[in-house]
Amino acid sequence: xxxKHITVLGIGNLLYSDEGVGVQVLPQIExxxxxxxxxxxxxxxxxxxxxxVIEESDYLVIIDAMNAGMKPGTIVRIEGExxxxxxxxxMSIHQLGFQEVLFAARLLEQLPKQMVMxxxxxxSLEFGLELSPIVQGTLPRLAACVxxxxxxWLKNS
Numbered sequence: 001x002x003x004k005h006i007t008v009l010g011i012g013n014l015l016y017s018d019e020g021v022g023v024q025v026l027p028q029i030e031x032x033x034x035x036x037x038x039x040x041x042x043x044x045x046x047x048x049x050x051x052x053v054i055e056e057s058d059y060l061v062i063i064d065a066m067n068a069g070m071k072p073g074t075i076v077r078i079e080g081e082x083x084x085x086x087x088x089x090x091m092s093i094h095q096l097g098f099q100e101v102l103f104a105a106r107l108l109e110q111l112p113k114q115m116v117m118x119x120x121x122x123x124s125l126e127f128g129l130e131l132s133p134i135v136q137g138t139l140p141r142l143a144a145c146v147x148x149x150x151x152x153w154l155k156n157s
Contacts, residue, residue, distance in 0.1 A: 007057040011043040018122030022063040028143035055110040066119025073134040074121040
């Protein structure tokens with residue numbers, strides 16, 4: 001069995017309500033994955049500072065708000081090559097920075113073996129520290145999706 005470096009990365013801006021979902025869900029994910037060999041990283045809006053996180057990961061789950069034009073609270077799963085191209089249509093300052101991080105990792109040939117993103121369609125991007133009730137209600141399901149992804153990676157050692 002080979003060692004896998006699995007990282008769960010929550011990104012988002014906590015000052016704009018649902019934009020912070022990727023960070024807000026991390027405590028639930030930490031509880032679910034507490035006994036597993038997984039790094040949980042609060043990336044907030046760190047942009048290029050996240051390059052080392054990507055480079056050091058064999059398997060990476062990214063969690064964020066995602067404007068997919070769907071019903072608020074919808075969870076969307078995309079993977080691999082879909083991730084950078086999808087960020088191109090998202091309207092958020094920190095996402096442009098994260099798109100650049102992924103591009104830099106690609107240029108350096110340092111992308112993880114597998115990379116999955118779970119996005120949640122926001123209901124509100126207004127200034128505020130709390131998630132909207134709709135998005136708050138998705139957190140248990142979102143955490144379960146991430147746990148299932150990680151368990152699958154660990155099982156396929």
